[in-house]
Structure formats: C-alpha cells, structure tokens
Amino acid sequence: MILPSLTALFLGTQMIVAVADEVPKLDITATCRAESTQAPASTQACMKDEQSAHDQLLQEWANFASSDRVDCSQTTEAGGSSSYVELLTCLQLARDARKLPRN
Numbered sequence: 001m002i003l004p005s006l007t008a009l010f011l012g013t014q015m016i017v018a019v020a021d022e023v024p025k026l027d028i029t030a031t032c033r034a035e036s037t038q039a040p041a042s043t044q045a046c047m048k049d050e051q052s053a054h055d056q057l058l059q060e061w062a063n064f065a066s067s068d069r070v071d072c073s074q075t076t077e078a079g080g081s082s083s084y085v086e087l088l089t090c091l092q093l094a095r096d097a098r099k100l101p102r103n
Contacts, residue, residue: 023057024073026082034081053084057091068094 032046061069072090076082 023054023061023084024077024082024087026077026084026087028054028082028084031081031083050084053088057084057088060091064091064095065098 028047028050032043032050035046036042064072068091072087072094075090076087
C-alpha cells in the first residue's frame with residue numbers, strides 16, 4: 001500500500017521538475033488559428049507575438065521561481081489552447097507579486 005503511494009509521489013515530483021526545467025512546447029499554430037478566425041491576416045501577427053514571447057521565455061526561464069514555472073505552465077496548458085504570451089505574462093505577474101511589500 002505504501003509502495004504505490006511513494007511511487008506515485010516520486011513520479012509526480014519528477015514530472016513537476018521536468019516541467020520547471022525547460023520552457024514547455026506549446027501548439028501556438030492552433031491557438032493563433034482559433035484566435036484569428038474572423039481575420040486571417042491576424043494569424044501571422046499572432047504567430048510573431050507568440051514566437052517573440054517564446055524567445056523571451058528561453059532567455060529568462062531560469063530567472064523565474066520554479067514553483068511559478070510549474071503553476072503558470074499548468075495554468076497555461078489547461079483548457080485547450082495554450083499561449084507563450086499567456087505563459088510569459090503569468091510568470092511576470094507572479095515575479096512582480098513576489099516583490100510587493102508584505103504588509
């Protein structure tokens with residue numbers, strides 16, 4: 001009974017560490033296509049924004065708290081479409097919230 005619980009805990013921990021170690025791979029093509037059904041030209045603008053956010057995440061990933069990387073990655077990937085812009089915004093907000101005074 002204890003062994004399966006420990007195994008699940010260990011595997012779950014490994015998954016969290018893996019998520020926190022690198023920028024997740026997101027399907028931005030589907031996201032941009034879904035967002036721009038009314039204006040097909042905006043698909044390219046969306047892809048450009050997503051690529052820019054991805055590049056920034058690659059540069060800054062290690063500077064964000066591991067717990068924030070896990071939380072924001074899970075939040076961003078929940079609900080279907082996912083976005084590097086959304087992930088970056090989540091991480092920046094979490095980072096900035098940590099800097100607020102604790103009164």
